[in-house]
Amino acid sequence: MRDNELILEILHQIQESAQKVIQRFQIISKPNDFTDTSNGVEKMDAICMMLIVIGESLKKLDKLTDNDLLSKYPDIDWKKAKGMRDIITHHYADINADTVFFTCKRKIPDLLVTIQKIINDLKV
Template identity: 30%
Template sequence: MLPESAAFLWDVRAASVRITTFTEGLTAESYATDELRKSAVERQLEIIGEALNRLRKADPEVAQRIPDISRIIGLRNILAHGYAVINDSVVWSAVAERMPALLTVVENLLNELR
């Protein structure tokens, strides 16, 4: 694993933890009506997607170990460039259903560095 790979993974981990904190106790419905939290979560998803995009370019071997990396990067692109078509239920699904698995994978990769 390249040294910069760890930095990208740390960024993914930090943003994932922030999202978990921001969404604690929310439902899909309460998330959809909370503009402040939606903005915060979307920004952290952009960070995750950008970090993974850079990881994929710098260290494809490590990047291929992250499930759905292309979908995560694609979500980042929608959030950054397609802001008018953001679907709250898609974002919520990513956060509620997929974020825990991503965080586990990233933490395991970081543990390999220790």
């Protein structure tokens, strides 16, 4: 049996983290913006922390729903989203600014839309 209240709480946590990524990314226009200044490095650090939160929360969702919920929304590569958390956590010194930039620019907005759709679907 699923605990829908807990599932929704985790989804809202993902939503909030994705919104923070988008907000923090607004001043970044190219990958070098992450590496050329100390402010840029701090932005990348803060964004990476939110990417860790997103990945960890996705893993919790899979465990809680027996890998059933996210698979119903194939527009997102959930495996890569969860894998990003592992890469950041275990290989932070090797993080590539281009990868973080691409993730923020191309992946997080789509993730946010899909998470909102899942929340809406669960509330019905």
